[in-house]
Amino acid sequence: MPDAPWHSAPTHDFDATPWDGDTLHEECGVFGAVGLTDAANFVALGLHALQHRGQEAGGIVSYEAETGFNSARRFGYVRDNFTNASLMQTLPGSLSIGHVRYSTAGSKGAAIRDVQPFFGEFSMGGAAIAHNGNITNAEALRRELIERGSIFQSSSDSECIIHLMARSxxxxxxxxxxxxxxxxxxAFSVVAMTRTKLIGVRDPLGVRPLVLGRLGDGWVLSSETCALDIIGAEFIREIEPGEMVVITAENGVESQRPFRPQRSRFCVFEHVYFSRPDSIIGGRSVYETRRQIGVELAREAPVDADIVCPVPDSGTPAAIGYSQESGIPYAMGIVRNQYMGRTFIEPTEQIRNMGVRLKLNVNRALIRGKKVILVDDSVVRGTTSRKIKDMILDAGAAEVHFRIASPPTAWPCFYGVDTPQRDKLLAANMSEEEMRDHLGVDSLxxxxxxxxxxxxxxAEGRNNACPQYCDACFSGEYPVEPADQIEKGFRMKTAAE
Known part of the structure; x- marks a missing residue:
């Protein structure tokens, strides 16, 4: 689902947008349950654990024989909507799916009609779907479907799936x-439901995650294992790339392979940033992987310094790894305000200019006079990095060294991550040394x-002839051609680059 690209004029003014636009956002998380009494309550808990994947809106659909399909879709956090007892009573049944959303494909700040799950009524009964990912040929499909009489209700690419199902x-x-x-x-990981079945599907490349869990006699599907933990479900396995599972309370899990087999290209940025650190991906702890990134950083880019500080919270595991490998003490040099949500109201220009200070504060007593290594997960536009650097220097730091726990983000993602156009990405327009000068730090x-x-x-690093992951945001090598974006003028990486 990425949103249409930012519509600002082509410019390299990397400070032109608010600091909160300087972060990559996963666009959604999905969860489903079958064979559980009041399944929607379990779905609400699962969505709460997946809130980091989408904070704009959420929705839940359930099915119960007497009332049929029931749906609730709301803007805001799961905790503010789906902990309401009277609302949850409108979602009865032992089968339910849900979705949390950060708008990428479709309009930002869109109407409630863009909030998933989407529902369709077919001759053999109704079905609801929740989609994590992005359909790269959605605009071509949409034009074709509209020409054949389909009437779209949302701006989301995911609605194409419902219309294609209707025409099958x-x-x-x-x-x-x-x-x-x-x-x-x-890229797609889909969780869907009929009156009796819970369905999970991953695209043939397995770009986006989807896992299977068991709770008593019931089954659950989730974007991440951390959402299984919150309801006490046992992690069974990952849904494999190109696999479809059809689950019923009576027959359990039935697996099929509807797509031509392809080499897996799971999104490597799930390891770096998107997934919660307490999740398991590919049998590996996300936390341990991020800690190991810090170890690699310390080996590749050592520097003489007094303390290692994370940019909270995403830089914390890598900072710990850097500290452990380098022997330089780890310190909480920056403290995050845990009570500032995305919906914070900024009523005056003076408050807006506070920017990142609303969210982060420097531990001045710890920083003063120190040579500081700041560890962060990524640099997108660079606006936040510059402001954090200024805060550290204002607190009296002697030196500031940035260490970034991902390669330079030089290409936009078209597979379900909200990224700016390429000309807005710092690494697409500057060398590492130019970025260092732009950020005003002692080293980067x-x-x-x-x-x-x-x-x-x-262990051997990247297989350049046949990459093991999707790393297009770093390498510019897209495993699926972004047809819609190419039609709009996006230029793919050339052999010379």
Missing amino acids: LQRDIPARMEDALRRVEG KFVTLDGLYRAVGE
Whole structure:
């Protein structure tokens, strides 16, 4: 689902937008449950654990024989909406799916009609779907469907799946979903439901995550394992790339392979930033992988300093790893205000100019007179990094050295991550030394792509002939051609680059 690219004029003024736009956002998380009494309550808890994947809006659909399909979609946090007892009573049944959203494809700040799950009524019964990822040929599909009479209700690319299902001639809903998804290009992890079935599907490359869990006699599907933990479910396994599972309370899990087998290209940035550190990906602790990135950084980019400080919270595990490997003490030099949400109201220009200070504060007594290594997960536009550097220097630091726990982000993602256009990405327009000067720090180093691959368990680093992950945001090598973006004028990486 990425949103249409930012519509500002082409310019390299990297300070032109508010600091909160200087972060990459995953666009959503999905969760589903079958065979559980009041399944929607479990879905609400699962979505709460996945809130980091989408903080703009959430929705839950359930099915119960007497009342049929029931739906609730709300803007805001899960905790502010789906902990309401009277609302949850409107979502009865032992089968339910849910979705949390950060708008990427479609309009930002869109209407409630853009909030998933989406629902469709077919001749053989209703179905609801929740989608994590991005359909890279959605605009072409949308034009085709509209020309054939489809009427779209939302601006989301995910709605294409429902319309493709409606036009399929297959006789049951799972088969219609297979039919629809064979027309779709890009990245998708889908959780869907009929009156009796919970369905989970991953795209053939497995770009976005999806896992299977067991709770008593019931089954759950989730974007991450941390959401299984909150309800006490047992992690069974990951849904494999290109796999579809159809789950019923009576027959359990049935697996099928509707797509041509392809080499997996899981999103490496899930390891770096998107997934919660207490989740497990590919049998590896996300926390341990991020700590190991810090170890690689310390080996690749040592520097004489007094303390290692994370930019909270995403830089913390890598900072710990850097400290452990380098022997330089770890310190909480920056403290995050845990009570500032995304919905903070900024009523005056003076408050808006406070920017990052609303969210982070420097531990002055610790920083004063020190040579400081700041460890962060990424640099996007660089606006936040500059402001954090200024705060550290204002607190009396002698030197500031940035160490970044990912390679330079030089290319936009088209597979479900909200990124600026390429001309807004600092690393697309500057060398490492130019970025260092732009940020005004004493040194700036990124972990190498090989170092990142070693940290995620690839001892030999990146296989350049056949990469093990999707790393297009770093390398510019897109495993699925972004057809819609190319049509709009996006230029793919050339051999010379």
